[in-house]
Amino acid sequence: FVREQIESILRQEGGTLHILIRDDRSDDATAAILEDLERRYETIEILTDNRGRVGYAQNFSLLMQEAYRRGARYVLLSDQDDLWHPHRGARQIAALERMERSNGPATPCLSHSDLQLIDEHGYVIAVSMRHEQGIRLPQPEQALAQLIAANYVTGCTIAMNQALLALATPVPAVIRHHDHWIALCAAACGMIESDTAALVQYRQHGANAIGGRKLWRSWR
Numbered sequence: 001f002v003r004e005q006i007e008s009i010l011r012q013e014g015g016t017l018h019i020l021i022r023d024d025r026s027d028d029a030t031a032a033i034l035e036d037l038e039r040r041y042e043t044i045e046i047l048t049d050n051r052g053r054v055g056y057a058q059n060f061s062l063l064m065q066e067a068y069r070r071g072a073r074y075v076l077l078s079d080q081d082d083l084w085h086p087h088r089g090a091r092q093i094a095a096l097e098r099m100e101r102s103n104g105p106a107t108p109c110l111s112h113s114d115l116q117l118i119d120e121h122g123y124v125i126a127v128s129m130r131h132e133q134g135i136r137l138p139q140p141e142q143a144l145a146q147l148i149a150a151n152y153v154t155g156c157t158i159a160m161n162q163a164l165l166a167l168a169t170p171v172p173a174v175i176r177h178h179d180h181w182i183a184l185c186a187a188a189c190g191m192i193e194s195d196t197a198a199l200v201q202y203r204q205h206g207a208n209a210i211g212g213r214k215l216w217r218s219w220r
Contacts, residue, residue: 001081001120001203003033008083010041014090017076019044022063025053030080057178060155061171068165075165077179079156081203083118088199092159095193100161108164108190110183113157113199120205128198129154137194144187147180153192155179157200164190 009019021044023031038044047066054062060077067075074093078084092111099109117126126132138146146152158179160168168185175181186192 001205002030003037005078005081005083006037006044008086009078009089010043011086012084012089013086015093016043017089020047020063020066021045022047022049022059024056024059057171057175057181058173060178061169064165064169064171068162068169071162072165073162074159076159077155077157081205082115082156083122083201083203085197085199085201088113089159091195091197091199095195096159096161099191099193103191105161106163107161108167108186109161110153110164110186110190110192111159111195112153112183112192113195113197115154115157115200115202116198118201118203120203122201122203124201125204129202140191143192144184147184147187151177151180151183153179153183154200154202155182156202157195158182160186 006019006021009017019041021034021038023034023046034044034046038046047063049062051062064075074096076089076092092113095111096109099111100107103109115129116124117129117132119125129135130137135152137152155178160182164182164186167189168182171178171181183192
């Protein structure tokens with residue numbers, strides 16, 4: 001699904017995103033697909049290193065470290081098999097800019113959104129993951145307490161500003177889920193804003209690293 005996923009990012013409205021990719025030693029056709037996309041689009045760059053397979057949390061950590069090293073002002077996270085709504089980038093960056101105007105650019109800020117659940121063929125199986133799973137978003141002052149109990153921020157919907165990128169990077173090796181860590185950093189030292197719109201289509205299939213349904217069932 002990676003080609004379709006990246007092409008949905010390339011179709012973003014309202015600006016140009018630079019796409020950093022690190023393939024965590026895939027053993028299928030992913031590497032060849034990514035190399036083809038990198039040749040075709042100058043906004044795509046594949047990072048290479050000799051670290052081998054590090055797992056998804058540290059894979060994101062390495063990408064975040066590189067984005068920070070390059071002075072990225074805003075970073076949006078992406079998995080390998082989902083689809084972005086055409087105005088996801090513009091909408092979430094506008095939210096981060098709004099938070100910075102109110103609280104200053106030194107405040108760690110995180111924006112996240114709802115998702116639609118789709119199957120492997122792209123058909124919608126739930127228009128709202130939050131509604132499907134009965135997720136109730138906490139009041140801002142209760143965000144940290146809720147996150148200590150369980151994560152409600154889905155990684156593939158995260159957008160963060162440079163201050164949060166600096167605070168959350170690198171992701172400690174003991175952390176199992178990078179999105180939970182980033183959300184805890186934002187709640188403890190900054191602010192989190194939740195978008196009610198479903199800005200990502202979250203694909204459910206047999207090879208999901210984390211599925212939208214099974215994870216919240218276990219938390220219940």
